[in-house]
Amino acid sequence: MNGNARSSADGTEIHDRGYRKYEGARSGVVGAVRSLVWQTIRSILGLGRPARHKVFPVIVVVIAALPAVVFLGVALLFRDLGDDSLVNYSDLFGFSVAPTMLFAAMVAPEALVRDRRDGMFSLYLSTPLTRASYMGAKALAVLSVMLIIALGPVLLALLGYTVIGDGPPGVVEWFKVFFRLTAAGLVISAVMAAISMAGSSVTDRRAFASVAVILVIFGGAIVSSILVDAAEFSNAYGFLDPMGTVGETATRILGESPEQGGSASELSDSDTAAVALGAAAWFAAGAGIVGYKYRKLEAT
């Protein structure tokens, strides 16, 4: 910076620090996507924003991690109970249903609705980003944040059990469990991210988008329960419950049947292929809505 400065009318000073031409390499679409993913994650978690934006993410993360911490504590304090003091991983996924739903209702509206309301969507499209790369970056950011809730506590439990000596026996078995947990977490996060982004694509009001996401997840569970449990319709109506569907998918990935300690659901008797298709259908429905809405969204 040199000392060449002049005052302006509103009290600001214009400093001529010199302008440097940039001759180096540019990072292109890859750099644009990387920056957008990171900026979106920061925005969702309230990083670099006033404290009030950090409150909700912190609360949900604490709620999600609490069961894993409690069970680790129980396992550590009551080691003489043996395996009775341990919780199975699909149950831990089950404990994260409520925080995952809360996060799904908050994450994508923050990631998508804000950009449309601020006009940032159009500004981003004036850069190397295209609609496809913009949506890819947003999906990656939403998925990453959902993984914190869906996978974080379970991995914490795995590491904790391992440290206290109650983890999977042997390195091969440990990695087998690790990859199964990661796959299950990815499925839950991907489906929840797709539903969350779909809800955020249909309205420009963040609150409405959050309500829409909760309605789909919570409403699906209620309708499914009424049809299967109360009206005694086919268990196939259990697929109307997105959380139940991905939960069952996670159970199958983990290889924990109800008989082996896994949780029972309306879909427990369904084929694994049908369960996987159900989860894929929810993902495809969410992604389809997002694609349709953003293909038609005008950038000016």
Add this chain to the structure above:
Amino acid sequence: MSIITTSGLTMQFGTQRALDSLNVAVQSGVTGLVGANGAGKTTLMSLVLGLRVPTAGQTRVLGLDPRARGAELRAQIGYGPERNVLPQDTPASDFVKHMAEVRGMPRNEARGRASDALWLVGLGEERARSLGTMSTGQRQRVKLAQAIASDPALLLLDEPTDGLDPVQRDEMLSLIRQVSREYGIDVLLSSHLLEEVERICDHIVALDAGRLVAQGRLEDLVGDEQGVAVELAETADQPHAFNDVVSRLSESGLEVRHGEVGSRMEVIGPDADLIADLVRDAVADANARVIRIERRRRRLEDLFSAGTP
């Protein structure tokens, strides 16, 4: 060399034709894209950026086709939109750095350039402030900073003085001029305020209802013409004064142009000083009152009233 060329560029929205067979060649320097609201300025900018598919015609920007090589092209363009697009909670430096990264700057380079750009536009001390707490003038400066931070070859600025008071407008125009002259960045600046375009632009592209009205170097489109322009005061006690002055000047062999009604006339001739003397004498003889006598001048407004491409 033309940095933007269009041929037969047409954009139709339903029954409304926003651009109609537009053939323009934007040269290096600062080019003013002028026209009333709805003339097609923003539509042309979105076509230049490749954000829309034209109904017909071709566009080349910096030698590239925006439709075929849009991402590559947009990495070389800094865009300052008309709308208020800034995220409220984000500090100015974070926003400008992020936009520089999105336009292809490596992270460390983006940080330094964001800081430099904010100092350049006069917001160095305010760079940590949230955008939502800034005044309209400061936010317009941030929009300029984010557009230049990535060292673009071409700046597209859509109504960059919108919402600014006259002093802030002067400062913004000076900054834009500085960016072009000192840093060698070509600028396409859209505005509906003709006098600000006249002040800083080298070239003009004038649109009216989607059609090209005029294009070329500013000095060829505006400037002094032969003769003088005269404006007389309308007074109740001298109702024929205007016609008397016109008659006397015509009898002197001068060409006088005036409308059906009004108090302005143009007196055409090669020697403006001599004509001014003759006008003074005619005004005195007719006992008329003068508001102003000035050299005839082509103005940007005249392009729109003439309507000739």
